[in-house]
Amino acid sequence: MTTIQRPVGELLRQWRERRRLSQLDLSISAEISTRHLSFVETGRATPSRAMVLRLGEHLEVPLREQNQLLLAAGYAPAYQERKLADPDLGAARAAVRQVLAGHEPYPAVVVDRYWNLVDANGSTAILTEGAAPALLAEPANVLRLALHPDGISPRVLNPGEWRADLLARLRRQVESTADPELTALLEEMRAYPCAEPEPEGQIPGRGEIFVPLRIRHGDAELSFFSTVATFGAPLDVTLSELAIESFYPADEATGAYLRRWVAAGRIGAEHTEPVPT
CATH class of the missing domain: 3.30.450 (Beta-Lactamase)
Structure with a gap:
Protein backbone atom coordinates (compact mmCIF):
# COMPACT_ATOMS: atom_id res chain seq x y z
CA MET A 1 0.00 0.00 0.00
CA THR A 2 1.34 3.44 -0.96
CA THR A 3 0.94 6.24 1.57
CA ILE A 4 0.41 9.64 -0.04
CA GLN A 5 1.95 12.48 1.97
CA ARG A 6 -0.15 15.62 1.69
CA PRO A 7 1.68 18.95 1.24
CA VAL A 8 2.51 20.85 4.40
CA GLY A 9 0.61 23.90 3.15
CA GLU A 10 -2.58 21.90 2.80
CA LEU A 11 -2.16 20.45 6.29
CA LEU A 12 -1.55 23.90 7.79
CA ARG A 13 -4.63 25.28 6.06
CA GLN A 14 -6.74 22.44 7.47
CA TRP A 15 -5.44 23.08 10.97
CA ARG A 16 -6.18 26.81 10.60
CA GLU A 17 -9.72 26.09 9.44
CA ARG A 18 -10.16 23.56 12.25
CA ARG A 19 -9.24 26.30 14.72
CA ARG A 20 -11.71 28.64 12.97
CA LEU A 21 -9.04 31.24 12.23
CA SER A 22 -8.75 33.41 9.16
CA GLN A 23 -5.41 33.89 7.42
CA LEU A 24 -5.36 37.39 8.90
CA ASP A 25 -5.95 36.06 12.42
CA LEU A 26 -3.10 33.56 12.15
CA SER A 27 -0.70 35.95 10.44
CA ILE A 28 -1.17 38.51 13.21
CA SER A 29 -0.76 35.88 15.94
CA ALA A 30 2.34 34.31 14.34
CA GLU A 31 3.75 37.72 13.28
CA ILE A 32 4.09 36.88 9.59
CA SER A 33 2.56 38.53 6.55
CA THR A 34 -0.78 37.33 5.27
CA ARG A 35 0.76 37.13 1.79
CA HIS A 36 3.51 34.79 2.96
CA LEU A 37 1.01 32.60 4.84
CA SER A 38 -1.13 32.40 1.72
CA PHE A 39 1.90 31.35 -0.32
CA VAL A 40 2.77 28.65 2.22
CA GLU A 41 -0.77 27.24 2.23
CA THR A 42 -0.97 27.14 -1.56
CA GLY A 43 2.50 25.63 -1.97
CA ARG A 44 3.99 28.69 -3.68
CA ALA A 45 6.45 29.09 -0.79
CA THR A 46 8.26 26.44 1.25
CA PRO A 47 8.22 27.23 4.98
CA SER A 48 11.40 26.93 7.01
CA ARG A 49 11.59 24.46 9.87
CA ALA A 50 11.23 27.34 12.34
CA MET A 51 8.18 28.62 10.47
CA VAL A 52 6.45 25.22 10.59
CA LEU A 53 7.03 25.03 14.35
CA ARG A 54 5.86 28.62 14.86
CA LEU A 55 2.64 28.04 12.96
CA GLY A 56 2.11 24.72 14.73
CA GLU A 57 2.49 26.42 18.10
CA HIS A 58 0.04 29.23 17.29
CA LEU A 59 -2.43 26.73 15.89
CA GLU A 60 -2.11 24.66 19.09
CA VAL A 61 -1.23 21.58 17.06
CA PRO A 62 -0.37 18.62 19.33
CA LEU A 63 3.28 17.53 19.32
CA ARG A 64 2.55 14.31 17.45
CA GLU A 65 0.90 16.26 14.62
CA GLN A 66 3.64 18.91 14.67
CA ASN A 67 6.09 16.13 13.84
CA GLN A 68 3.84 15.18 10.92
CA LEU A 69 3.86 18.78 9.69
CA LEU A 70 7.66 18.79 9.78
CA LEU A 71 7.85 15.52 7.85
CA ALA A 72 5.45 16.89 5.23
CA ALA A 73 7.72 19.92 4.82
CA GLY A 74 10.79 17.68 4.41
CA TYR A 75 12.28 18.12 7.88
CA ALA A 76 13.10 15.68 10.66
CA PRO A 77 10.65 15.48 13.61
CA ALA A 78 11.39 17.89 16.44
CA TYR A 79 9.88 15.91 19.31
CA GLN A 80 10.94 12.48 20.48
CA GLU A 81 8.43 9.80 21.36
CA ARG A 82 9.82 7.52 24.05
CA LYS A 83 8.10 4.83 26.05
CA LEU A 84 7.32 5.82 29.63
CA ALA A 85 9.75 3.11 30.76
CA ASP A 86 12.62 4.93 29.02
Whole structure:
Protein backbone atom coordinates (compact mmCIF):
# COMPACT_ATOMS: atom_id res chain seq x y z
CA MET A 1 0.00 0.00 0.00
CA THR A 2 1.34 3.44 -0.96
CA THR A 3 0.94 6.24 1.57
CA ILE A 4 0.41 9.64 -0.04
CA GLN A 5 1.95 12.48 1.97
CA ARG A 6 -0.15 15.62 1.69
CA PRO A 7 1.68 18.95 1.24
CA VAL A 8 2.51 20.85 4.40
CA GLY A 9 0.61 23.90 3.15
CA GLU A 10 -2.58 21.90 2.80
CA LEU A 11 -2.16 20.45 6.29
CA LEU A 12 -1.55 23.90 7.79
CA ARG A 13 -4.63 25.28 6.06
CA GLN A 14 -6.74 22.44 7.47
CA TRP A 15 -5.44 23.08 10.97
CA ARG A 16 -6.18 26.81 10.60
CA GLU A 17 -9.72 26.09 9.44
CA ARG A 18 -10.16 23.56 12.25
CA ARG A 19 -9.24 26.30 14.72
CA ARG A 20 -11.71 28.64 12.97
CA LEU A 21 -9.04 31.24 12.23
CA SER A 22 -8.75 33.41 9.16
CA GLN A 23 -5.41 33.89 7.42
CA LEU A 24 -5.36 37.39 8.90
CA ASP A 25 -5.95 36.06 12.42
CA LEU A 26 -3.10 33.56 12.15
CA SER A 27 -0.70 35.95 10.44
CA ILE A 28 -1.17 38.51 13.21
CA SER A 29 -0.76 35.88 15.94
CA ALA A 30 2.34 34.31 14.34
CA GLU A 31 3.75 37.72 13.28
CA ILE A 32 4.09 36.88 9.59
CA SER A 33 2.56 38.53 6.55
CA THR A 34 -0.78 37.33 5.27
CA ARG A 35 0.76 37.13 1.79
CA HIS A 36 3.51 34.79 2.96
CA LEU A 37 1.01 32.60 4.84
CA SER A 38 -1.13 32.40 1.72
CA PHE A 39 1.90 31.35 -0.32
CA VAL A 40 2.77 28.65 2.22
CA GLU A 41 -0.77 27.24 2.23
CA THR A 42 -0.97 27.14 -1.56
CA GLY A 43 2.50 25.63 -1.97
CA ARG A 44 3.99 28.69 -3.68
CA ALA A 45 6.45 29.09 -0.79
CA THR A 46 8.26 26.44 1.25
CA PRO A 47 8.22 27.23 4.98
CA SER A 48 11.40 26.93 7.01
CA ARG A 49 11.59 24.46 9.87
CA ALA A 50 11.23 27.34 12.34
CA MET A 51 8.18 28.62 10.47
CA VAL A 52 6.45 25.22 10.59
CA LEU A 53 7.03 25.03 14.35
CA ARG A 54 5.86 28.62 14.86
CA LEU A 55 2.64 28.04 12.96
CA GLY A 56 2.11 24.72 14.73
CA GLU A 57 2.49 26.42 18.10
CA HIS A 58 0.04 29.23 17.29
CA LEU A 59 -2.43 26.73 15.89
CA GLU A 60 -2.11 24.66 19.09
CA VAL A 61 -1.23 21.58 17.06
CA PRO A 62 -0.37 18.62 19.33
CA LEU A 63 3.28 17.53 19.32
CA ARG A 64 2.55 14.31 17.45
CA GLU A 65 0.90 16.26 14.62
CA GLN A 66 3.64 18.91 14.67
CA ASN A 67 6.09 16.13 13.84
CA GLN A 68 3.84 15.18 10.92
CA LEU A 69 3.86 18.78 9.69
CA LEU A 70 7.66 18.79 9.78
CA LEU A 71 7.85 15.52 7.85
CA ALA A 72 5.45 16.89 5.23
CA ALA A 73 7.72 19.92 4.82
CA GLY A 74 10.79 17.68 4.41
CA TYR A 75 12.28 18.12 7.88
CA ALA A 76 13.10 15.68 10.66
CA PRO A 77 10.65 15.48 13.61
CA ALA A 78 11.39 17.89 16.44
CA TYR A 79 9.88 15.91 19.31
CA GLN A 80 10.94 12.48 20.48
CA GLU A 81 8.43 9.80 21.36
CA ARG A 82 9.82 7.52 24.05
CA LYS A 83 8.10 4.83 26.05
CA LEU A 84 7.32 5.82 29.63
CA ALA A 85 9.75 3.11 30.76
CA ASP A 86 12.62 4.93 29.02
CA PRO A 87 15.39 5.86 31.52
CA ASP A 88 15.24 9.49 30.36
CA LEU A 89 11.66 9.70 31.63
CA GLY A 90 12.52 8.43 35.09
CA ALA A 91 11.77 11.75 36.79
CA ALA A 92 8.38 11.92 35.07
CA ARG A 93 7.54 8.35 36.12
CA ALA A 94 8.48 9.16 39.71
CA ALA A 95 6.27 12.25 39.64
CA VAL A 96 3.33 10.24 38.33
CA ARG A 97 3.74 7.58 40.99
CA GLN A 98 3.99 10.26 43.68
CA VAL A 99 0.72 11.82 42.54
CA LEU A 100 -1.03 8.43 42.45
CA ALA A 101 0.24 7.35 45.87
CA GLY A 102 -0.44 10.73 47.43
CA HIS A 103 -4.04 10.66 46.26
CA GLU A 104 -4.93 7.56 48.29
CA PRO A 105 -7.49 6.67 49.61
CA TYR A 106 -9.18 8.23 46.57
CA PRO A 107 -8.97 6.73 43.04
CA ALA A 108 -6.59 8.14 40.43
CA VAL A 109 -5.66 6.88 36.96
CA VAL A 110 -3.13 7.77 34.27
CA VAL A 111 -4.26 7.49 30.65
CA ASP A 112 -2.63 8.10 27.30
CA ARG A 113 -4.01 9.95 24.29
CA TYR A 114 -6.30 7.05 23.40
CA TRP A 115 -7.65 6.66 26.95
CA ASN A 116 -5.63 3.49 27.50
CA LEU A 117 -4.83 2.86 31.15
CA VAL A 118 -1.14 3.50 31.84
CA ASP A 119 -1.17 3.35 35.64
CA ALA A 120 -3.55 3.61 38.58
CA ASN A 121 -3.48 3.59 42.34
CA GLY A 122 -4.99 0.83 44.46
CA SER A 123 -8.16 2.73 45.28
CA THR A 124 -9.22 2.61 41.64
CA ALA A 125 -10.37 -0.95 42.35
CA ILE A 126 -13.48 0.46 44.02
CA LEU A 127 -14.55 1.81 40.62
CA THR A 128 -13.60 -1.22 38.49
CA GLU A 129 -15.00 -4.00 40.67
CA GLY A 130 -17.31 -6.28 38.74
CA ALA A 131 -16.04 -5.30 35.29
CA ALA A 132 -15.52 -8.16 32.81
CA PRO A 133 -11.92 -9.49 32.88
CA ALA A 134 -11.61 -8.88 29.12
CA LEU A 135 -12.16 -5.15 29.68
CA LEU A 136 -9.47 -5.10 32.38
CA ALA A 137 -6.88 -6.92 30.26
CA GLU A 138 -4.00 -4.81 28.97
CA PRO A 139 -4.25 -2.44 27.29
CA ALA A 140 -7.41 -1.59 29.22
CA ASN A 141 -9.29 1.37 27.82
CA VAL A 142 -10.98 3.45 30.50
CA LEU A 143 -13.78 4.63 28.20
CA ARG A 144 -14.70 1.03 27.40
CA LEU A 145 -14.55 0.24 31.11
CA ALA A 146 -16.84 3.19 31.79
CA LEU A 147 -19.46 2.79 29.07
CA HIS A 148 -19.45 -0.85 27.95
CA PRO A 149 -22.44 -2.83 29.33
CA ASP A 150 -19.97 -5.39 30.74
CA GLY A 151 -17.94 -2.66 32.42
CA ILE A 152 -18.93 -0.44 35.32
CA SER A 153 -21.93 1.21 33.63
CA PRO A 154 -24.50 -1.13 35.28
CA ARG A 155 -23.36 0.26 38.66
CA VAL A 156 -23.54 3.92 37.58
CA LEU A 157 -26.59 5.67 39.01
CA ASN A 158 -26.58 8.63 36.60
CA PRO A 159 -25.55 6.91 33.35
CA GLY A 160 -27.11 9.45 30.98
CA GLU A 161 -25.41 12.58 32.24
CA TRP A 162 -22.11 10.83 33.00
CA ARG A 163 -22.02 9.29 29.50
CA ALA A 164 -22.81 12.70 27.97
CA ASP A 165 -19.92 14.26 29.86
CA LEU A 166 -17.44 11.57 28.76
CA LEU A 167 -18.54 11.72 25.13
CA ALA A 168 -18.31 15.52 25.15
CA ARG A 169 -14.71 15.29 26.37
CA LEU A 170 -13.87 12.76 23.66
CA ARG A 171 -15.56 14.90 20.99
CA ARG A 172 -13.45 17.91 21.99
CA GLN A 173 -10.35 15.75 21.76
CA VAL A 174 -11.34 14.56 18.27
CA GLU A 175 -11.91 18.16 17.17
CA SER A 176 -8.56 19.20 18.63
CA THR A 177 -6.46 16.42 17.09
CA ALA A 178 -8.40 15.14 14.04
CA ASP A 179 -7.05 11.72 15.00
CA PRO A 180 -8.78 8.89 13.07
CA GLU A 181 -8.24 6.42 15.92
CA LEU A 182 -9.98 8.75 18.36
CA THR A 183 -12.75 9.28 15.83
CA ALA A 184 -13.25 5.50 15.63
CA LEU A 185 -13.26 5.30 19.44
CA LEU A 186 -15.96 7.99 19.60
CA GLU A 187 -18.15 6.08 17.14
CA GLU A 188 -17.66 2.88 19.17
CA MET A 189 -18.64 4.64 22.42
CA ARG A 190 -21.74 6.16 20.82
CA ALA A 191 -22.90 2.69 19.79
CA TYR A 192 -22.96 1.36 23.36
CA PRO A 193 -26.42 1.17 24.94
CA CYS A 194 -27.33 3.42 27.85
CA ALA A 195 -29.92 2.82 30.56
CA GLU A 196 -31.23 6.37 30.31
CA PRO A 197 -31.18 9.09 27.64
CA GLU A 198 -28.38 11.62 27.55
CA PRO A 199 -29.49 15.11 28.56
CA GLU A 200 -29.61 17.56 25.66
CA GLY A 201 -27.92 20.15 27.82
CA GLN A 202 -26.41 19.93 31.26
CA ILE A 203 -28.75 21.75 33.64
CA PRO A 204 -27.18 21.60 37.09
CA GLY A 205 -29.28 20.58 40.02
CA ARG A 206 -29.55 22.75 43.08
CA GLY A 207 -26.09 23.28 44.58
CA GLU A 208 -24.25 21.28 41.86
CA ILE A 209 -21.13 22.76 40.25
CA PHE A 210 -19.93 19.74 38.23
CA VAL A 211 -21.21 16.52 36.67
CA PRO A 212 -20.60 13.83 39.32
CA LEU A 213 -20.02 10.14 38.91
CA ARG A 214 -22.61 8.43 41.08
CA ILE A 215 -21.85 4.75 41.45
CA ARG A 216 -23.08 1.88 43.60
CA HIS A 217 -20.62 -0.14 45.64
CA GLY A 218 -22.29 -2.91 47.60
CA ASP A 219 -25.16 -1.24 49.41
CA ALA A 220 -23.52 2.19 49.33
CA GLU A 221 -24.03 5.02 46.85
CA LEU A 222 -20.78 6.88 46.20
CA SER A 223 -20.39 10.24 44.48
CA PHE A 224 -17.20 11.59 42.85
CA PHE A 225 -15.96 14.53 40.87
CA SER A 226 -12.63 14.53 39.06
CA THR A 227 -9.78 16.78 38.00
CA VAL A 228 -7.34 16.22 35.13
CA ALA A 229 -3.65 17.10 35.31
CA THR A 230 -1.10 17.14 32.48
CA PHE A 231 2.62 17.86 32.23
CA GLY A 232 3.47 21.51 31.74
CA ALA A 233 5.52 22.42 28.63
CA PRO A 234 6.34 18.84 27.60
CA LEU A 235 8.91 18.27 24.84
CA ASP A 236 8.24 14.55 24.47
CA VAL A 237 5.23 13.17 22.59
CA THR A 238 4.51 10.51 25.22
CA LEU A 239 4.53 12.99 28.11
CA SER A 240 2.42 15.50 26.17
CA GLU A 241 -0.31 12.87 25.78
CA LEU A 242 -0.44 11.63 29.39
CA ALA A 243 -3.26 12.76 31.65
CA ILE A 244 -3.77 12.04 35.36
CA GLU A 245 -7.42 11.95 36.35
CA SER A 246 -7.95 12.16 40.10
CA PHE A 247 -11.32 11.38 41.67
CA TYR A 248 -12.46 13.18 44.81
CA PRO A 249 -15.42 12.44 47.05
CA ALA A 250 -18.30 14.76 46.21
CA ASP A 251 -19.73 14.39 49.72
CA GLU A 252 -18.46 13.51 53.18
CA ALA A 253 -20.21 10.14 53.20
CA THR A 254 -18.20 9.00 50.17
CA GLY A 255 -14.94 10.21 51.71
CA ALA A 256 -15.62 8.37 54.94
CA TYR A 257 -16.60 5.21 53.07
CA LEU A 258 -13.35 5.22 51.08
CA ARG A 259 -11.23 5.76 54.17
CA ARG A 260 -12.89 2.83 55.90
CA TRP A 261 -12.60 0.69 52.75
CA VAL A 262 -8.85 1.29 52.47
CA ALA A 263 -8.30 0.87 56.21
CA ALA A 264 -10.08 -2.48 56.04
CA GLY A 265 -7.56 -3.67 53.44
CA ARG A 266 -10.11 -3.90 50.64
CA ILE A 267 -7.85 -2.45 47.91
CA GLY A 268 -7.98 -4.80 44.95
CA ALA A 269 -10.49 -7.12 46.61
CA GLU A 270 -13.00 -8.46 44.11
CA HIS A 271 -16.21 -8.23 46.09
CA THR A 272 -18.91 -5.76 46.91
CA GLU A 273 -19.43 -6.47 50.56
CA PRO A 274 -20.39 -3.48 52.65
CA VAL A 275 -17.53 -1.59 54.26
CA PRO A 276 -17.55 -1.88 58.07
CA THR A 277 -18.75 1.20 59.88
